[in-house]
Amino acid sequence: MVTVAFPETREKNETIFNTETNEKALDVQKLNIFYGDTQAIRDVDLEIKKHEITALIGPSGCGKSTFLRSINRMNDDVSGFRAEGHIQYDDVNLLADNIDTVLLRKEVGMVFQQPNPFPKSIAKNITQPLKEHGIKSKREMNEKVETYLKQVGLWEEVRARLDTSAYSLSGGQQQRLCIARALCIRPEVLLLDEPASALDPIATARIEDLLVQLKEHYTIVLVTHNLQQAARVADSIVFFYQGEVVEHTETEQFFANPKEQRSEDYISGRFG
Numbered sequence: 508m509v510t511v512a513f514p515e516t517r518e519k520n521e522t523i524f525n526t527e528t529n530e531k532a533l534d535v536q537k538l539n540i541f542y543g544d545t546q547a548i549r550d551v552d553l554e555i556k557k558h559e560i561t562a563l564i565g566p567s568g569c570g571k572s573t574f575l576r577s578i579n580r581m582n583d584d585v586s587g588f589r590a591e592g593h594i595q596y597d598d599v600n601l602l603a604d605n606i607d608t609v610l611l612r613k614e615v616g617m618v619f620q621q622p623n624p625f626p627k628s629i630a631k632n633i634t635q636p637l638k639e640h641g642i643k644s645k646r647e648m649n650e651k652v653e654t655y656l657k658q659v660g661l662w663e664e665v666r667a668r669l670d671t672s673a674y675s676l677s678g679g680q681q682q683r684l685c686i687a688r689a690l691c692i693r694p695e696v697l698l699l700d701e702p703a704s705a706l707d708p709i710a711t712a713r714i715e716d717l718l719v720q721l722k723e724h725y726t727i728v729l730v731t732h733n734l735q736q737a738a739r740v741a742d743s744i745v746f747f748y749q750g751e752v753v754e755h756t757e758t759e760q761f762f763a764n765p766k767e768q769r770s771e772d773y774i775s776g777r778f779g
């Protein structure tokens with residue numbers, strides 16, 4: 508079994524990568540993805556840099572979610588799904604047959620469009636994944652509940668009601684709880700699929716601020732339909748079109764002076 512183990516003793520800023528030589532969190536090579544006869548991703552080569560926010564944009568159906576979900580193998584059980592190529596993480600190809608997806612998802616966490624807290628208390632949304640990953644000490648769990656709720660800026664809002672249902676929170680608070688739940692098992696990479704599209708502008712701004720703070724500790728890959736959001740938070744933009752990467756460019760340059768005509772047409776609203 509290929510191991511992508513995450514030592515429990517690792518400090519928050521430590522990583523299993525050799526940071527001296529490897530600035531890439533993920534190195535995608537010749538990725539092709541199919542649903543039956545439909546090809547959703549075509550010959551994608553892409554480097555995702557550590558401690559940056561990479562935004563994936565493009566018109567509906569261009570393959571953004573398929574690409575994102577392939578990183579932590581969320582589509583493996585979809586009928587007809589097939590992925591070929593490499594998604595290199597350190598010295599491991601995440602697409603290899605013998606990858607342990609439980610270990611993989613400890614390294615690569617995911618947050619979805621609709622906040623989906625467990626139907627449990629606020630605290631249990633954090634303690635349950637900790638328990639599943641072998642933490643038994645009640646004191647350690649309580650400390651981590653506080654640490655991760657603080658990390659997403661939720662602690663002061665919920666500290667007096669940790670035992671109430673997560674469903675009693677607002678949508679934006681629920682989404683921050685889901686981010687805390689993803690972070691508490693200390694992934695290296697955080698995948699977010701339109702995490703703010705169901706939220707109002709104030710809750711959206713809080714999520715955006717949070718992502719910018721989190722990139723100090725995590726590598727973030729964000730799917731968004733919101734070009735302003737991509738411009739506000741991302742370090743680089745990947746523009747997908749019909750399953751291909753048209754360009755991957757540093758954010759400021761992408762919006763000011765994209766390399767490709769199709770990118771220019773998309774950001775100026777000519778299609779999509």
Ligand SMILES: Nc1ncnc2c1ncn2[C@@H]1O[C@H](COP(=O)(O)OP(=O)(O)OP(=O)(O)O)[C@@H](O)[C@H]1O
Binds near residue numbers: 569
């Ligand atoms: N479960 C599935 N079964 C079959 N085809 C699928 C499945 N999921 C996605 N596809 C197809 O793969 C292609 C890419 O879809 P995907 O959802 O990745 O695009 P997207 O860019 O994320 O779209 P959106 O912005 O609308 O969410 C589309 O042609 C879509 O119809």
